Every structure is written in structure tokens, then in C-alpha cells.
Amino acid sequence: MAYTKKSNKLYAAAAALAVTASVVAPVAADAASKVSVKYIAPILMKHAGGDKYAVKKLTLPKKVKVKLTNGKYEMRSVKWNGTVKFEKKYINKFQVLYGTVAGTSKKAVLKVELQNYPVDVLEPVLEPVAVGGKVVLPSTISIRYKSGIIVKRPISKFNLKTPDTSKAGKYKLAYSYKGANSVMTGSIKYEVKAANIMNVMGSVDDQTLSVKADVMYAAAGAMAELLIYPGKDMSKAPIVVKGSLSNGKFMASKGGIPEGTHSYVVKVGDVKSAAMDFTVANTMLTSAKAIGNKKVEVSFSRAVDSASVENFKIAGGTVTAVTLSPDKKSALLDVSGLEYDKDYTVEAKGIMIGGVARDLGSMSFMTQ
Numbered sequence: 001m002a003y004t005k006k007s008n009k010l011y012a013a014a015a016a017l018a019v020t021a022s023v024v025a026p027v028a029a030d031a032a033s034k035v036s037v038k039y040i041a042p043i044l045m046k047h048a049g050g051d052k053y054a055v056k057k058l059t060l061p062k063k064v065k066v067k068l069t070n071g072k073y074e075m076r077s078v079k080w081n082g083t084v085k086f087e088k089k090y091i092n093k094f095q096v097l098y099g100t101v102a103g104t105s106k107k108a109v110l111k112v113e114l115q116n117y118p119v120d121v122l123e124p125v126l127e128p129v130a131v132g133g134k135v136v137l138p139s140t141i142s143i144r145y146k147s148g149i150i151v152k153r154p155i156s157k158f159n160l161k162t163p164d165t166s167k168a169g170k171y172k173l174a175y176s177y178k179g180a181n182s183v184m185t186g187s188i189k190y191e192v193k194a195a196n197i198m199n200v201m202g203s204v205d206d207q208t209l210s211v212k213a214d215v216m217y218a219a220a221g222a223m224a225e226l227l228i229y230p231g232k233d234m235s236k237a238p239i240v241v242k243g244s245l246s247n248g249k250f251m252a253s254k255g256g257i258p259e260g261t262h263s264y265v266v267k268v269g270d271v272k273s274a275a276m277d278f279t280v281a282n283t284m285l286t287s288a289k290a291i292g293n294k295k296v297e298v299s300f301s302r303a304v305d306s307a308s309v310e311n312f313k314i315a316g317g318t319v320t321a322v323t324l325s326p327d328k329k330s331a332l333l334d335v336s337g338l339e340y341d342k343d344y345t346v347e348a349k350g351i352m353i354g355g356v357a358r359d360l361g362s363m364s365f366m367t368q
Helices: 005-033
Strands: 035-039 043-047 063-068 072-078 096-100 107-114 116-124 140-145 150-154 167-178 182-193 196-205 208-216 226-227 239-243 242-248 250-252 260-268 276-280 285-291 297-302 312-314 317-323 328-336 341-348 351-353 356-358 361-366
Touching: 005 317, 035 107, 043 356, 063 096, 072 107, 116 167, 116 182, 140 167, 196 260, 208 226, 208 260, 226 250, 239 250, 250 260, 285 341, 285 361, 297 341, 312 317
Parallel strands: 043 107
Antiparallel strands: 035 063, 063 072, 072 096, 096 107, 116 140, 140 150, 167 182, 196 208, 208 250, 226 239, 226 260, 242 250, 260 276, 285 297, 297 328, 312 341, 317 328, 341 361, 351 356
16 A cells, blocks of 8 residues: 555544543543532421421431532432431421531531421310200310410311210310411310209198209200109109299199199109109198087188088087088088087098098087
């Protein structure tokens, strides 16, 4: 092959370029091996919600951004030398952690500020209500924060449902409170009480029974009644008397109750008091007084239905006529055969009272 002057020049240029490349390449490689971390900017973090109730838990970064000596940036893994402490003394203050960064002796710096966070809901104590009543909820509910402060929050923030009071019992009302990066859930206790009938007292005046009682937690619209069981026979249907119930006070009365011992019960809604006994005393002769030796006036402990000569007997004399007083609580007897200044006894039997024939006993008297 023949060489010209032109080809010789190209050969020389190529040779020179090869020499230059062999010199430059090691220099470039050496420069690359000297790139290092120039700067690691501190990391600032703020965390709300604490640890227990936080929606998004606090997590420390696994990588940090570093600036290299060649002006470029890259992400490198980091291992922190501690953990963030959720203690009262650190609230609204920075905790500083240092981290070991891969490929450098320089330390990463992490500053974490814990913002004050809720730790407890001060659940209110609610007053018991009657069946069908309305639970009275407070307008605010207090929340305790880590720093110790207590803040009142509107009850509308707790997502409460309307309490069910249809049945007596103890219940819980669920709530859910949302704060800054936190959700607190729990329940508020409330009680629905059946009627409580207390201090039941009854009194008898003649044939009328009057009953009073204190009633707490009467169900809304509950009927108040007095049940009377003649002869204490609880197996039979009672005499039902409508009572009144106002401001926790029950009252009821019933007249015309027959003689004897009976029982009564106060009923409010579906709740009954314990049975209590009462006695309507037997009708008796209470006095006998002679008016001369022709008439005798007798008195009864209560009004009678009727009376006739057949109902009275006087040993040593004869009852010829009987006249009841207008109130039927006394009678004037016409008699014959009585002597002056002498003791006699009048006996009353079979007198009708409340539709039942009753013996009223006897009384002594002296003619004058």
C-alpha cells in the first residue's frame, strides 16, 4: 500500500487524538471519585393527633435529600438515632433527632414539633329519664389535652344519635369526635327508668279510701290508677279507680267501700306498688238515749240503707215504729212497755247497709 502526504497527516492526527484520550480519561474518572456530600438540610416536621388517636401516625423519613459537591442532589437512606417521645413536656416544642446517612459521615438533623393533642373525652353524667322521656344532653362536652388544658367542644361535633328511651334499662350512646388528625370514639351512659312508686299512704274515712303516693319516672302519658281488691282477693278483678298524677304526686279516692278488710295497689303505667291492706270498720250502734218511756233515739256509726221495727229488739219492751233521720245516721224508735228509771238494752240486727244485712250490736240506756 502506498502512502501519500495526505494520509500521513491523517495518521498523525489520529495518533495524537488517541494519546490525548488516554490522558483525559483517567483525569475524569478521578474527578468523579471525589464527589461527596456537601450539605444535608435540616428536616422540620409538625405532628398533630398524638399517638393513640392519630389518624395518620407519625413516621420518620427513611431517606433524606443531600446536596453533592458537584451541585447535584440525590436521596439517600438514613437511620435515626432515637424516637419521638409523646410526653407532656415536649408539647409545642421541637425534639431533635440525628441520623446516619449512607455514604457520608455528615449527620442528618430532624426537628419534630408535637402539637397539643386530645387524650381524653370527659364523658358527661346524664340524668335518668322515664320511659318515653327525653334525654337531656349538654350543649358542650369537654376534652382534655396532653398539656392538661380542658376545652369545651360543641356537642354537634360528636355525631350523637337520638337516645332511645322506649324501654327501661341502661344504655350507651356512641360518639365520634374528629380533631386535627385525630378521631376519638366512645360512649356516654344513660339510663331509662321504670316508674318508681314510693311513700304510699292510705286513710279510711267512713267507707271512703283515700290514697297518696310519690311517683318518680312515670312514663310519658302513663295512666295512674288505684286498684281495690275486696276481701283481699287478688285473684279477682279489682275495682279500678282513676287517679291523678301531677308533679310526681299521685292521688285517688273511692267511696262506698263495703265493710271488711281489703287490699289496694297503686298502678302507674305497667308498674304496680306492693299491695297494702285497709279496713272499713263495721257499722255499729254508737249510742242509745231514752226520751221518756215512749221513745228511744239510737245512733249508727255510719248511714244505713233502711231500718224497720223488725231490726230492733228491747227486752221488756216493744218497738212499734222506726223513723230514720234525713242523713240515715240515727233513728227514733217508738216503744211501749218501758218503765221509768230502769235500765234497758236495745239490739239492732239485719239492718241493710250497702245492700247487705248487718248486725250492729247493742247499747244500754235508762228511762227517765
